[in-house]
Amino acid sequence: MQTKLLDDVRNQNPIVFNISNFVTVQDVANGINAIGASPIMSEEIDEAEAMVQMSSAVALNLGAFTTGQIAQIKRVGELANQYHKPLIIDPVAVGAVQYRLDVANQLLSDFQVDVIRGNAGEIAALAGIDWQAKGIDAGEGNQDLDLIAQSCAQKQHCVVILSGPTDVISDGQRVVHVLNGTPLFQLHVGSGDMLSSIVGAFAAVTADYFEAAQTACAVFATAGQIVAEQLAEERPGTFAVQLMDELHLVTRAEIEQKLKVE
Amino acid sequence: MQTKLLDDVRNQNPIVFNISNFVTVQDVANGINAIGASPIMSEEIDEAEAMVQMSSAVALNLGAFTTGQIAQIKRVGELANQYHKPLIIDPVAVGAVQYRLDVANQLLSDFQVDVIRGNAGEIAALAGIDWQAKGIDAGEGNQDLDLIAQSCAQKQHCVVILSGPTDVISDGQRVVHVLNGTPLFQLHVGSGDMLSSIVGAFAAVTADYFEAAQTACAVFATAGQIVAEQLAEERPGTFAVQLMDELHLVTRAEIEQKLKVE
Amino acid sequence: MQTKLLDDVRNQNPIVFNISNFVTVQDVANGINAIGASPIMSEEIDEAEAMVQMSSAVALNLGAFTTGQIAQIKRVGELANQYHKPLIIDPVAVGAVQYRLDVANQLLSDFQVDVIRGNAGEIAALAGIDWQAKGIDAGEGNQDLDLIAQSCAQKQHCVVILSGPTDVISDGQRVVHVLNGTPLFQLHVGSGDMLSSIVGAFAAVTADYFEAAQTACAVFATAGQIVAEQLAEERPGTFAVQLMDELHLVTRAEIEQKLKVE
Numbered sequence: 001m002q003t004k005l006l007d008d009v010r011n012q013n014p015i016v017f018n019i020s021n022f023v024t025v026q027d028v029a030n031g032i033n034a035i036g037a038s039p040i041m042s043e044e045i046d047e048a049e050a051m052v053q054m055s056s057a058v059a060l061n062l063g064a065f066t067t068g069q070i071a072q073i074k075r076v077g078e079l080a081n082q083y084h085k086p087l088i089i090d091p092v093a094v095g096a097v098q099y100r101l102d103v104a105n106q107l108l109s110d111f112q113v114d115v116i117r118g119n120a121g122e123i124a125a126l127a128g129i130d131w132q133a134k135g136i137d138a139g140e141g142n143q144d145l146d147l148i149a150q151s152c153a154q155k156q157h158c159v160v161i162l163s164g165p166t167d168v169i170s171d172g173q174r175v176v177h178v179l180n181g182t183p184l185f186q187l188h189v190g191s192g193d194m195l196s197s198i199v200g201a202f203a204a205v206t207a208d209y210f211e212a213a214q215t216a217c218a219v220f221a222t223a224g225q226i227v228a229e230q231l232a233e234e235r236p237g238t239f240a241v242q243l244m245d246e247l248h249l250v251t252r253a254e255i256e257q258k259l260k261v262e
Numbered sequence: 263m264q265t266k267l268l269d270d271v272r273n274q275n276p277i278v279f280n281i282s283n284f285v286t287v288q289d290v291a292n293g294i295n296a297i298g299a300s301p302i303m304s305e306e307i308d309e310a311e312a313m314v315q316m317s318s319a320v321a322l323n324l325g326a327f328t329t330g331q332i333a334q335i336k337r338v339g340e341l342a343n344q345y346h347k348p349l350i351i352d353p354v355a356v357g358a359v360q361y362r363l364d365v366a367n368q369l370l371s372d373f374q375v376d377v378i379r380g381n382a383g384e385i386a387a388l389a390g391i392d393w394q395a396k397g398i399d400a401g402e403g404n405q406d407l408d409l410i411a412q413s414c415a416q417k418q419h420c421v422v423i424l425s426g427p428t429d430v431i432s433d434g435q436r437v438v439h440v441l442n443g444t445p446l447f448q449l450h451v452g453s454g455d456m457l458s459s460i461v462g463a464f465a466a467v468t469a470d471y472f473e474a475a476q477t478a479c480a481v482f483a484t485a486g487q488i489v490a491e492q493l494a495e496e497r498p499g500t501f502a503v504q505l506m507d508e509l510h511l512v513t514r515a516e517i518e519q520k521l522k523v524e
Numbered sequence: 525m526q527t528k529l530l531d532d533v534r535n536q537n538p539i540v541f542n543i544s545n546f547v548t549v550q551d552v553a554n555g556i557n558a559i560g561a562s563p564i565m566s567e568e569i570d571e572a573e574a575m576v577q578m579s580s581a582v583a584l585n586l587g588a589f590t591t592g593q594i595a596q597i598k599r600v601g602e603l604a605n606q607y608h609k610p611l612i613i614d615p616v617a618v619g620a621v622q623y624r625l626d627v628a629n630q631l632l633s634d635f636q637v638d639v640i641r642g643n644a645g646e647i648a649a650l651a652g653i654d655w656q657a658k659g660i661d662a663g664e665g666n667q668d669l670d671l672i673a674q675s676c677a678q679k680q681h682c683v684v685i686l687s688g689p690t691d692v693i694s695d696g697q698r699v700v701h702v703l704n705g706t707p708l709f710q711l712h713v714g715s716g717d718m719l720s721s722i723v724g725a726f727a728a729v730t731a732d733y734f735e736a737a738q739t740a741c742a743v744f745a746t747a748g749q750i751v752a753e754q755l756a757e758e759r760p761g762t763f764a765v766q767l768m769d770e771l772h773l774v775t776r777a778e779i780e781q782k783l784k785v786e
Contacts, residue, residue, distance in 0.1 A: 022303075023282075023291050025288075026548060026713070026714065033711060040617065043588060043590050044589065044591060046591055050623060064306075067306060067308055135277045135300050135302045187296065187510065190292075233511060234510060234511065235510070235511070236292065236510050237296070237503040237506025238503055241761040244761025244764075245760060245762055248758060249759070284546055284567070285553050286553070287550075288550060326568075328567050329568060358564075397562050399562055450557070451563065452554075497766075497768075498558050498769060499765040500765055500769055502554075503765055
């Protein structure tokens with residue numbers, strides 16, 4: 001776990017280009033900003049190349065695209081490969097909606113991603129493993145989460161983050177668990193989308209995406225945990241606001257002190 | 263008033279599918295989540311059937327559609343009828359913009375809605391009653407609000423919620439007033455949109471949409487009132503955040519204690 | 525500096541019609557609401573004329589348009605001219621993306637704007653002055669900021685607000701500096717977009733757009749400064765929430781007491 005990457009993000013302030021879903025886009029932009037990177041968004045294919053060129057990482061959220069936007073997403077993914085920019089995807093609800101899974105699988109054959117971040121239902125779907133997803137939520141299943149993450153990483157030749165109460169990160173061989181966090185993440189709709197784009201910020205400052213993925217999870221989960229520990233009750237609105245504060249305030253030393261990884 | 267429905271929402275965690283307007287969509291998603299249901303959004307007609315099938319209620323917000331989206335909204339409404347899913351619409355600004363009224367009236371002839379939630383200007387417009395609406399705000403008029411709600415409900419064969427300082431709920435015959443609330447709702451742009459989708463969460467757990475509408479109004483208004491009573495000043499930003507907290511925290515007992523219905 | 529305009533906004537509650545970018549639209553709507561005006565948004569060309577007619581000012585944010593939306597933006601700008609409504613534009617990232625600069629320049633030749641609000645990189649690009657912008661951020665350059673603002677105002681025949689640690693406002697001849705503010709504005713993505721639309725609220729209540737621009741900057745910067753002075757740490761999430769509170773609460777007297785203009 002290279003917590004030093006947090007300082008690198010803050011010092012380098014990398015631009016992260018996001019194809020965001022319209023539900024959580026404001027949170028994602030502010031989350032990237034709070035962690036110390038610089039967000040930019042666009043839905044226009046004519047500026048895709050300029051956006052990718054100026055950026056240090058590209059994050060594609062598949063949470064609410066229309067058929068018309070698929071061409072733009074495809075183009076951005078291909079450009080990220082062409083310009084060797086780290087490429088992260090967040091395959092929202094592919095475990096629950098066949099249409100989304102079909103589009104995601106097609107896109108994953110059009111370009112090579114570096115990191116996939118999803119919940120158990122989403123990662124299982126991309127791994128081709130049986131699982132009962134529920135809408136945007138993870139749902140339930142009997143498979144071992146390590147196996148799902150590992151198997152998805154092998155199939156897609158990339159790093160996989162399977163988010164949940166414990167985050168499981170795998171590069172297909174190795175598996176790391178980040179045990180930090182809080183159930184309050186589940187109560188705020190934008191949490192997963194924010195994490196995916198923050199992974200982009202970390203992937204912008206190192207060529208080791210397995211390290212970038214772990215560190216992003218550790219920082220994000222620990223920041224949330226610090227906020228939750230200070231709340232006397234489950235306050236999802238206040239949590240979301242103070243999470244933004246803590247992403248800006250949290251230090252390497254605090255993360256190292258709280259960190260539970262195995 | 264069946265406050266028990268709040269527990270049912272939290273126990274059943276129903277999926278509410280929303281066609282949201284892009285201004286307030288994040289608040290709507292978080293509000294549904296906070297009350298105990300599960301939000302999902304989409305703008306893509308190709309996944310409309312999957313979305314409706316997996317959902318327990320459908321909420322259509324007409325706050326910011328383009329001509330291109332009307333086909334999707336029409337399709338989703340028809341699918342909700344076909345799959346017998348409760349259908350809620352929020353006819354934003356139909357009292358102020360003739361184009362929106364024309365589209366809303368056409369849609370209301372394409373499918374049958376179960377609940378309409380709007381302010382006085384919007385409900386008057388759908389009832390064909392003269393009223394001076396102002397942009398997204400209710401505006402002013404001389405008609406009796408009960409009559410407007412009742413008359414709209416009769417014309418559209420559905421339950422109507424006319425929101426305001428007092429919420430007027432009618433099924434065309436009966437009229438119920440929820441007197442709880444706070445002027446702070448007016449100071450937060452997403453309040454009405456959130457309520458409309460939360461009505462969806464309650465309609466998902468009972469076949470009695472008149473009860474669902476009342477209870478949703480009571481819970482939402484009371485949660486807002488509890489927050490406002492704790493604020494020393496009119497703080498619209500803080501109110502919005504703590505409303506999200508309170509939607510998650512508020513209990514049946516608290517609502518029953520505060521409730522003012524007549 | 526006519527701080528009286530703040531009371532005029534609150535008394536007249538003017539409708540501000542916004543073409544917003546999808547990233548920050550909710551903040552923009554709530555900011556307009558909090559200052560005492562009434563926001564309305566639309567992406568549909570068929571209701572453009574109704575929207576402009578009912579509004580007292582029009583604010584066009586060029587932060588995230590698609591090629592398909594350019595026709596709508598052009599039409600809204602032309603209608604604002606036709607109906608003599610004050611027209612504000614916010615040329616997001618035109619300093620960093622050539623495509624955006626080309627579109628902005630074309631639009632600025634299609635209609636006449638009254639106020640342009642941007643950061644140093646954006647205003648320099650519209651003035652045709654060399655500058656190193658960085659994504660959505662101002663970036664760096666050696667030119668004198670007064671000269672950039674003045675030169676852009678002369679070229680575009682309008683009032684220019686060059687936002688930054690110091691806001692520079694020019695009508696091409698005169699230059700005014702608002703020294704109030706806080707670095708926390710930089711940490712919240714929607715700050716600039718909110719200011720641009722709030723300028724619209726002030727331009728709605730006076731024909732003197734140079735005064736409107738100054739006063740909007742003074743109110744916005746001072747509100748932010750008041751919030752920042754009460755925070756013990758840099759909390760970007762809390763800042764954004766309390767900024768919304770303060771836009772509603774701040775009085776003329778408080779602004780006049782804090783104001784630093786030269």
